[in-house]
Amino acid sequence: MKTPNQKAWWLVVPVVLLVAFNALIPLMTVINYSVQETFGENVFFFEGVKWFQAVLHSERFHNSLQRQLLFTGIILAIEVPLGVAIALAMPRRGPWVSVCLVLVAMPLLIPWNVVGAMWNLLALPDIGLLGRTLNAVGIDYNYTRQPFAAWATLIAMDVWHWTSLVVLLAYAGLSAIPDAYYQAAKIDGASSGAVFRYIQLPKMKRVLTIAVLLRFMDSFMIYTEPIVLTGGGPGNATTLLSIDLVKVALGQFDLGPAAAMSLIYFLIVLLLSWIFYTVMTKDEAE
Amino acid sequence: MARIRLSNLRHTYQDRPHNDADWALKRLDLEWEAGSANALLGPSGCGKTTLLNIISGLLRPTEGTVRFGERDVTPLPPDERNIAQVFQFPVVYDTMTVYDNLAFPLRNRGIPQATVDARVRQVAAMLDLELTLNQRAAGLTADGKQKISLGRGLVREDVAAILFDEPLTVIDPHLKWRLRSKLKELHQRLHTTMIYVTHDQTEALTFADQVVVMNEGTVVQAGTPVELFERPRHTFVGYFIGSPGMNVLPATFESGAPRLFGRAVETAAPPKTTPPGTTLEIGVRPEFVRFSAAGIPVRIAKISDTGRHRIVETQHENVTIRLLVREGEQLPGERAFVSFDPAHTQLYADGWIVEGTRP
Numbered sequence: 001m002k003t004p005n006q007k008a009w010w011l012v013v014p015v016v017l018l019v020a021f022n023a024l025i026p027l028m029t030v031i032n033y034s035v036q037e038t039f040g041e042n043v044f045f046f047e048g049v050k051w052f053q054a055v056l057h058s059e060r061f062h063n064s065l066q067r068q069l070l071f072t073g074i075i076l077a078i079e080v081p082l083g084v085a086i087a088l089a090m091p092r093r094g095p096w097v098s099v100c101l102v103l104v105a106m107p108l109l110i111p112w113n114v115v116g117a118m119w120n121l122l123a124l125p126d127i128g129l130l131g132r133t134l135n136a137v138g139i140d141y142n143y144t145r146q147p148f149a150a151w152a153t154l155i156a157m158d159v160w161h162w163t164s165l166v167v168l169l170a171y172a173g174l175s176a177i178p179d180a181y182y183q184a185a186k187i188d189g190a191s192s193g194a195v196f197r198y199i200q201l202p203k204m205k206r207v208l209t210i211a212v213l214l215r216f217m218d219s220f221m222i223y224t225e226p227i228v229l230t231g232g233g234p235g236n237a238t239t240l241l242s243i244d245l246v247k248v249a250l251g252q253f254d255l256g257p258a259a260a261m262s263l264i265y266f267l268i269v270l271l272l273s274w275i276f277y278t279v280m281t282k283d284e285a286e
Numbered sequence: 287m288a289r290i291r292l293s294n295l296r297h298t299y300q301d302r303p304h305n306d307a308d309w310a311l312k313r314l315d316l317e318w319e320a321g322s323a324n325a326l327l328g329p330s331g332c333g334k335t336t337l338l339n340i341i342s343g344l345l346r347p348t349e350g351t352v353r354f355g356e357r358d359v360t361p362l363p364p365d366e367r368n369i370a371q372v373f374q375f376p377v378v379y380d381t382m383t384v385y386d387n388l389a390f391p392l393r394n395r396g397i398p399q400a401t402v403d404a405r406v407r408q409v410a411a412m413l414d415l416e417l418t419l420n421q422r423a424a425g426l427t428a429d430g431k432q433k434i435s436l437g438r439g440l441v442r443e444d445v446a447a448i449l450f451d452e453p454l455t456v457i458d459p460h461l462k463w464r465l466r467s468k469l470k471e472l473h474q475r476l477h478t479t480m481i482y483v484t485h486d487q488t489e490a491l492t493f494a495d496q497v498v499v500m501n502e503g504t505v506v507q508a509g510t511p512v513e514l515f516e517r518p519r520h521t522f523v524g525y526f527i528g529s530p531g532m533n534v535l536p537a538t539f540e541s542g543a544p545r546l547f548g549r550a551v552e553t554a555a556p557p558k559t560t561p562p563g564t565t566l567e568i569g570v571r572p573e574f575v576r577f578s579a580a581g582i583p584v585r586i587a588k589i590s591d592t593g594r595h596r597i598v599e600t601q602h603e604n605v606t607i608r609l610l611v612r613e614g615e616q617l618p619g620e621r622a623f624v625s626f627d628p629a630h631t632q633l634y635a636d637g638w639i640v641e642g643t644r645p
Contacts (some may be wrong), residue, residue, distance in 0.1 A: 184373060187369065
C-alpha cells in the first residue's frame with residue numbers, strides 16, 4: 001500500500017492563518033480579558049465569570065441595551081415600510097430610472113462620520129438650517145439639551161442615511177417580477193392592494209429579509225454617526241450600546257468588564273439575527 | 287360570450303413610427319364569431335401576442351377599435367372587458383393555496399362563497415387538480431402551475447372570451463396532448479369564444495375551427511384548417527402550415543398559361559392575362575405531387591422516412607420538389623417524372639395567390 005502523502009495540509013495553512021488573525025486570535029484575546037483582572041504591567045488575576053455577572057446585573061448596561069433596542073426598533077419600523085413605499089413609487093422603466101437610482105443611492109456614498117457632522121451642523125439650534133428653522137416657526141428645539149430632540153434628530157439622520165438601502169433592495173426585488181404577473185392580476189380583477197399583498201410583497205420577501213437583517217445588525221452596532229452628532233448625550237440619553245462599550249473600555253480603561261460586555265453584546269446580535277432569520281424564512285422551510 | 291370585431295386596427299410600440307416596419311401590427315380587420323374556437327398562428331415576433339393583448343385590454347391600440355358584440359371596448363381596461371387570459375409562462379400567487387388561486391378571480395368580483403366553491407371544485411376536477419387543492423401553489427411543478435393558470439382562466443363562467451397565449455409551451459409533451467384535447471372538449475361544452483395563440487401548427491389546427499395566420503404584423507390568411515391546407519392565399523401560409531411545407535417553384539407566364547421550367551402547368555384557377563407582379567411562383571403541396579409516366583423530369587436526391595409515409599426530395603435543374611409517397615409504395619428509379627394535381631396547384635404573384643377563373 002502507498003503511504004498517503006500529507007503535503008496537502010500545507011495548502012490549508014494560508015486560510016488557517018487568515019482566519020486566526022482576523023477572528024480567532026482577537027476573539028480569544030477578548031475572552032482572555034473577560035475572565036481576568038489586570039492592574040497593568042501585564043499582571044493578570046483570574047476572576048472567572050465575575051465580570052459577566054457584573055455586566056448582566058448592571059443597571060447601566062440594562063439602560064444602554066434598552067435604548068439600543070428602542071433605537072433599532074424605531075428605525076426598522078420606519079425604514080422598512082418607507083423604503084418599500086419609495087421603491088413602489090419609483091418608475092419601473094424609462095429614462096428616469098437611472099436618475100432616481102442615483103439620487104436614492106447618494107446618502108449611502110457619504111462616509112459615516114461626515115453624515116454625523118452634516119446633521120450636527122444642520123441641526124444646531126443657533127446656526128443650523130434645520131435647527132434655526134424649527135425655532136423660527138416656534139418649536140423649541142435644541143438637541144444638545146433636550147433628550148427627545150436628540151432622539152428625533154438621531155432617528156431622522158439614520159432614516160435619511162439608510163432608508164436608501166431598503167429602497168434599492170426592494171426595488172431590485174420589484175424589478176425581478178415578470179410583467180405577466182401584473183397582467184394576470186389585471187385580468188383577474190385584482191385591486192392594487194391585492195397586487196401588493198399577493199404579488200409584490202411575496203416576491204420581495206427574500207430581499208426584504210436581507211434588508212431587515214442588514215438594517216438590524218448595522219443599527220444595533222451603530223457608533224460613528226451618533227458619537228459625532230450627540231456624543232451619547234444629552235446626559236446619557238443617546239448612549240447606545242456601542243457608545244457605552246467604548247466609554248467603559250477606552251474611557252475608564254476597565255478592560256475586563258468591557259471584554260465581558262463585548263461578548264454579551266456579540267451574543268445578543270447573533271441571537272437576534274438568528275431569530276429574525278428563522279422567523280422570516282419560516283414559510284419557505286415548510 | 288360575444289362576437290369580437292377589430293376594425294381598422296393598427297399598433298406600434300414607438301412614439302413616432304417612421305416606416306411600415308415600425309408598426310408591430312399593420313392595418314387589419316378581423317372578426318370572431320361568438321362561441322367559436324379560434325387560433326392565431328404565426329412565427330415568433332409576428333404580432334400575435336400584441337393582437338391578443340389588444341383584445342384583452344392590456345394594450346390600447348394606437349389606431350382602430352375593438353368591439354365585443356355592439357359595445358366599443360377600446361378604452362376599457364381588462365377587468366371591465368370581462369375577459370380571461372392565460373399566459374405563456376405560469377403565473378401563480380405563491381402565498382396562496384391552489385384553491386385560493388383558483389378562487390381569486392371570482393373573489394375579486396365579489397361572487398358569493400357558495401358559487402366560488404362550486405366553480406373552483408368544478409374547474410379543479412376538469413384539470414385534475416383536486417388532490418392538490420389545499421397545497422401551497424408555490425410548491426407545484428411547472429406543469430401544475432400552468433394548470434392553475436389555465437384554471438384561473440376557466441373559472442369564471444360569464445366571460446366574453448378566453449384568450450390563450452401559447453399556454454402549453456412549458457408543459458410536458460404527453461400532458462400537452464391531454465390538455466389540448468381537454469381545452470377542445472371544454473369549448474364544445476361551454477361554447478365560450480376562445481382565441482388561442484400559438485406558433486405550433488398542430489396545436490392551432492387541432493384546436494380551432496377558424497385559424498388566422500399572421501406574419502410580420504399582417505393577417506396573411508384567415509380560414510378553416512382545410513382552407514389553409516388546400517388553398518393557401520400566400521406562399522407563407524403554404525410554407526408555414528404543413529409538414530413538409532408547400533413546394534414553391536419559380537414560374538413564368540407565357541401565351542396565356544403559367545409555365546414551369548418552360549412547360550405549361552394546369553392550375554386550379556388560371557388567369558386569362560399575365561398577372562401583375564414581378565415574381566411568379568407555382569405552389570403545390572407535397573401531398574399533391576406524384577410520380578407519373580410523363581411530366582417534369584427529376585432525379586431523386588433524398589428520401590426521409592416519417593413512419594406513415596416517406597418524404598422524397600427530387601431535383602429538376604437544382605430546384606427541389608418534395609413529394610409524399612405512402613409507405614410500401616414502389617419508388618421509381620433514379621430518373622423519374624413528377625406531375626401535380628391541377629385542383630391543388632396554385633399560381634402566386636409576389637407571394638399572393640392569383641385568383642383567376644375556376645374551370
